[in-house]
Amino acid sequence: MKDLVLFPPQASTTAHQVDLLFYFLISVCGAVGLLVAFLLIFFAVRYRRRPDQSEAPAETKASHALEWFWTLSPVGAFLVMFVWGADLYLGAFRSPEDATTVYCVGKQWMWKFQHPEGQREINTLHVPVGQPIKVLLTSEDVIHSFFVPAFRVHMDVLPNRYSSAWFEATTPGRYHLFCSQYCGTSHANMIGTVVAMPAADYQAWLEEHAEGSLALEGRKTLLKYRCLSCHSADERARAPVLEGLYGRTVPLRDGRTARVDEAYLRESIMHPAAKVVAGFQAIMPTFEGQISEEEIVSLIAYFKSLQPGETPQRVENYPPPAQTPAIQDEESRE
Amino acid sequence: MSPENALLTPADREMLEHTMLVRDRLEEQYHDLEQQSHAAAAGMWVFLATEVMFFGTLFVSLGIYRFLYGEACEAASEKLNWAIGGINTIVLLISSFTMALAVHYARLERRKALTTCLLLTGLFGLCFMGLKAYEYYTDYVENLIPGWRFVSQEWVDQEGLSPDQVPHVKLFLLFYWIMTAFHALHVTIGLCAVAIIAVLARQGRFTRSYYAPVDVLGLYWHFVDLVWIFLLPMLYLLGTHSADSLHL
């Protein structure tokens, strides 16, 4: 006989909070449910029809007070359930300031992860215990869902969009990562493992698997796509300077403002014309279909780390990317 | 055989009668003709409620994309032939007026006037469809049919859109085609109904106490007109049209 598992392991800081609400709901609903069940059975036995009964039971006048009582009294209990649940939900969306960001790309039918220092993993995610981890999620194809039952963490993974989830593992161990949004033939095989390990072990693991940081990858990507032919940090720049950009709020050409976060950076790479910074022309071509999700992720990591004065020199004499409108004096000035 | 009936064989007339939801004889489930007519009108109102939801889905979806991709939608809207759209609005409004007159005359049992008004309504409806067909033709010529006749580069070169906005142009145009085609389908159905009712009116089938089919048809026709009133601004008028986009 296999073990009868009633509850999943509690392996994150939020797991027991979710369970507590669950226990509360079980007790309240259980009490009401048992009351209804008891009344049903009691009435069924007590008022079963006897063979000798010939008179119809007398009319019972419905009590309006009773009706209003059971119409309105659930509202109080529901309010508690709602507020408690909403509180947990809001908490799940506000990641702590000091959370480390891990990047996750879902595709049919695997999970691809990248750590801030560049370590890549497929279907396995190593995380330290006692450190909040924010997972930035996006998909290469259809909708998936990132679900780690032991952490009570659950978030859909959408194409062309970032969503995020965070958790702080408390107990070292190996936990299931399921895709819970149906995504095709091998949906049931899109199972990964989250390995929570003590911080020291995690550091050791990171060093063992170091292959250049993600930001470094991003630097390579930046050069590969010749972004510097416009985004240079000199007087010839035809596009905003990238250093120190992340986290700022920039004015846009149409008068709005935009906060430079992951979603904005991604959009500006895929759909540059959507939010053009004030003072610049919409000359940047779209990189949609040319750049992979992982490369975008590395670029974002690079932009986050890029401090003033760190932009590479534009020594490469690369031509600008395809579809960039030609500027007449470009060649003569070179 | 009276001259107006000469066109139709008895079989034809029977067939026409079968297309009507309400007959002039009392059906067994009703007490009297009045109740029967009320039920028919109620049925049409309920049906129109579902129609609101059909069109509503499209309006909401379009509204969302219009909100997300304002610039591309405006550029695409500007290419649409708003002059024809505007004329068509007037044509439909007039047809609604003649339809309202038709119901009025049906109530007064003025057979000739009723038939004339119905024919006028049909005529304006046909006029609408003709203009619509011409508009579709100009759209075809101007490469405004995503998936069939559409040149992405034109939008980049001539409209100054960036290449990643072109899909949004397609999206808007697709909604234009779906919504106007769905509306035209309704007009076509309405035209068929108008034709049938006109023939029956000419035969003198409608009386002071029995004109529910005209009444019900009127409700439907006004609704289709109303939908167009919403389509016009949503599709044609949201760009900043300049004089040279008049297509005249």
Next chain:
Amino acid sequence: MSGATLQPVPRRTVRLPPVRETYLNVARGVTSWLLTKDHKRIGLLYLVSVTVMFFIGGFAIAIARLNLLTPEGGLVQADTYNRLFTLHGVIMVFFFLVPVVPASLGNFMLPMMIGAKDLAFPRLNLLSWYLYMLGAAWTLYAMLAGGVDTGWTFYTPYSSEASHYNVVATMVGVVIAGFSSLLTGLNFIVTTHWLRAPGMHWFRLPIFVWTLYATSLIFLLAVPVLAMALILVVIERIWQIGIFDPSLGGDPVLFQHLFWFYSHPAVYIMILPGMGVVSEVIPCFARKQLYGYNFVAYSSFGIACLGFLVWGHHMFVAGISLYSALIFSSLSFLVAIPSAVKVFNWTATLYKSSISFQAPMLFALGFVALFTVGGMTGLFLASLGVDMHVHDTYFVIAHFHFIMVGGMVMAYMGGLHYWWPKITGRMYSEWWSRLSAIIIFVGFFLTFLPQFVVGYNGMPRRYHKYVPEFEVWNILSTAGASILSAGYVLPLCYLLLSLRYGKRAGANPWGATGLEWQTASPPPKENFAVTPVVVRPPYQYHLMKAQNEP
């Protein structure tokens, strides 16, 4: 022939009692059924059709459930499994649960319960059955010619881009069937408004009529949205233009909004008529007036209206804004109130009553119990904190099966057993029918209770194989399913046998008060010889004798 004329052999004539004319024998032949405008015959046509669909959908999931007996899921391949659960979902939702009670029992009973001769638009009624059959045939064709693997939810961009199966054909079938529900809803609303017998005020209507009315409202306002959303996906698939495809600027979450704008109210389409049936059965077998008639009637409307405002609770982890999640969560709690009111009133009806436990009553009591569990687990899902964890797991599966199968199918069985004598004029075997009610109840609990546990443990839905920790619960569930399927086959047998061997039922075998019992069983074609005049509110059982006799 040799020229000799054959002489008829004189026979002894037997004097048969004159056969009473009923809707069943008033006309004979296949055409008389296929072209009938009689709501009773159309109801029967629906009854047969939905039963066939039920067993097709049930068979599909029986294989899928068997596959889950082992964690490896070795019985069928992943693709087959995906097509099986899609077949199950599409058939059961669109072709069984939605039409089952309204279009079969409702069609049959609604005019009789309000004292009318027929529905307002009998031709539309027949058309709606043909549309249903066309949609069903189309969908079944799509399933046989390759199948569909999107799940009944058809989420984009999987359905619009990734799936290589017959998505378009299935969607067309569903849209056609949707039009059939539209026509039914339109017919019911107009009929209830205009064809009530003299004296039948709104507050003398049986609760079943109220719930059918509320259901029809949902049909009319929700079905068009689904139809349009599916048509847009079809257009997207055929012309390859992204309406919901994110890589072309479309928004896949918009599809989810449109889909659930239909499909959440559709859940109430699937439960409201069941509530109506139970509100008929319980007073009859308890010989007691329905407790709090007005509250029960109004709560049907409460459900129909609030039901339109809660669709977002299917998308709490889909990336919707936090504020909308809060609003949808709070409204989802509110919609639980009218359902709770009904449960309390049914329970209170039993107080100081005189209960007899015939099959319809057993099904109705089973409904109340299972629906209560289903409804209360809905609170877990409305609560954002818990939904975040159990979303898209077996917890959700168990929850909605408690409502749909534990609720609606139980109620449908109850209604079928309650009105069977009226429909056919025959009584079925009492012993077997009670047995089947008990088997279905027990089998149901065993099938779906373990799924709550395995869901909270994190088993996602639509998995054709799973991790070994979940095995025990899945074995229990499969065991329960085998009991449940036996419970469903049983009524098919004894009900069919009753057509030939059942003893004749009188006009009012249960001693019930409704107008439908005032006429013969089976009813004549025109329902009532004389249009009845209503002088009392419904469920005046205290004015009748205790036994189930008129």
